[in-house]
Structure formats: C-alpha cells, structure tokens
Amino acid sequence: MSRLLMIVGDFVEDYEAMVPYQILLCAGHSVDTVCPGKKAGESVATAIHDFEGHQTYSEKPGHRFAITADFVSVDPARYDGLVIPGGRAPEYLRLDENVLAIVRHFDDTKKPIAAIxxxxxxxxxxxVLGSRACSCYPAVAPEITAGGGTYIAPAATMDSAHVDGNLVTAPAWPAHPAWMREFMKLL
Known part of the structure; x- marks a missing residue:
C-alpha cells in the first residue's frame, strides 16, 4: 500500500483531518501527519465546521489530532501522495515556504494530491494550479482564480469531488466518500 503525508495545523477542520486519516488507514495505507513547528507525539487543535443555515459555517471546538512525524525531517520523496485538509489552518500554513516546497514536489513529480x-x-x-480546475469551499474561489486555476462550483449538497490530473479536490467534509474514493484511485 501507499505511504502518505498529511499536512495539518492548529484549527484544521476536525472531520477533514480525522475522517480521511481513518479512511486511509482502514484501506491499508500508511499516513504520516505533520505540522510546521511540531514533532511526533505532539498534537494540533481542531475545529468543527458545520452548515447550520447561517451565511457561512459555524465553528466549534474539536478534538486534539496527533502529529505522527517531525515536520523538519519530512522528505517528500519518501511519500506516494499528499493530503491537505481544510479549516483555518491553510490560511497560515500557506505562508510557510517549506509547506509550499512540499506541495510543489508532489505536483512536479505528478504524485496524487488531495485537498479539501x-x-x-x-x-x-x-x-501549482496553473490552468487546472479545482473545487474548494466557495469562499476560497477567488484565490483559485487569482492563482490561475478554474473554480469548480460544488453541488448544493457539497458532496462532489473534482479530478484534474494528479489533483483531487472537494468543497467540504460532506464530500469525503467521493474525495477519498477518487484519491485512492490515483494511488
């Protein structure tokens, strides 16, 4: 089976880290979870985002999510695929040049990348978006187009996934079955 890397940070969306992690382990894959500035044995705080009829999602405290490998020693060449959960963590993780270098490695080598x-x-x-199509939470759409990508709007149920080459993207945690199914096809 595949060896996978998952990049998380404090206030990663709880379901978008925990559920894919468990799905991938259940399917027999090995998953290392990492966070800049954290070592194996530490954890990140998660947030639970829910769709309750407000203009945007609500946020509640989640669980602690375990870090299983040291970020500073990550060698992306040792991994077969990359998972990037959502939540608030990506807004600051994208400022870390080492995170961006890891993403570029996976894209340059055409290894599967799953982002939600x-x-x-x-x-x-x-x-890495270039002229590629990408799904995401609708509030992120302007960044996709500013980054040169084409935004794929989700179905009203937020349960769809989009595949463009080695990239599998989805709008939110209701898409887990489709998102993980398509990612595992690429593995």
Missing amino acids: CHGPQILAAAG
Missing part, C-alpha cells in the same frame, strides 16, 4: 475545503489555498499559494 480551504486546503486549496495552499495549492494557490504554491503556484
């Missing part, structure tokens, strides 16, 4: 919700903010910041 606000995760595509990191793809845009890394400059």
Whole structure:
C-alpha cells in the first residue's frame, strides 16, 4: 500500500483531518501527519465546521489530532501522495515556504494530491494550479482564480469531488466518500 503525508495545523477542520486519516488507514495505507513547528507525539487543535443555515459555517471546538512525524525531517520523496485538509489552518500554513516546497514536489513529480475545503489555498499559494480546475469551499474561489486555476462550483449538497490530473479536490467534509474514493484511485 501507499505511504502518505498529511499536512495539518492548529484549527484544521476536525472531520477533514480525522475522517480521511481513518479512511486511509482502514484501506491499508500508511499516513504520516505533520505540522510546521511540531514533532511526533505532539498534537494540533481542531475545529468543527458545520452548515447550520447561517451565511457561512459555524465553528466549534474539536478534538486534539496527533502529529505522527517531525515536520523538519519530512522528505517528500519518501511519500506516494499528499493530503491537505481544510479549516483555518491553510490560511497560515500557506505562508510557510517549506509547506509550499512540499506541495510543489508532489505536483512536479505528478504524485496524487488531495485537498479539501480551504486546503486549496495552499495549492494557490504554491503556484501549482496553473490552468487546472479545482473545487474548494466557495469562499476560497477567488484565490483559485487569482492563482490561475478554474473554480469548480460544488453541488448544493457539497458532496462532489473534482479530478484534474494528479489533483483531487472537494468543497467540504460532506464530500469525503467521493474525495477519498477518487484519491485512492490515483494511488
């Protein structure tokens, strides 16, 4: 099975880190979770985003999510695929040049990349969208187009995934079945 890397940070969306992590482990893959400035054995705080009829999602405290590998020693060449969950973490993770270099490695080598919700903010910041099509949480759409990509609007149920080459993107956690199914096809 594949060896995968998941980049997270404080206030990553709880379901978008925990559920894909568990799905991938259940399917027999190995997943290392990393966060800039954190070591194996530490954790990040998560946030639960829900769609409750407001103009945007609500946010509630989530769980602690374990970091399983040291960020400073990550060698992306040792991994077969990359997972980028959403939440608030991508807005500051995209400022870390090492995170962007990791994303560029996966894109340059055409290894599968799965990004969901606000995760595509990191793809845009890394400059890997070019003329590619990408789904994301609708509030991130301007960053996709500013980064040269084409925004794919989600179905009203937010449960769709979009594939463009080695890139699998989705709008939010209701898309987990489609998003993970398409990502595992690429692995």
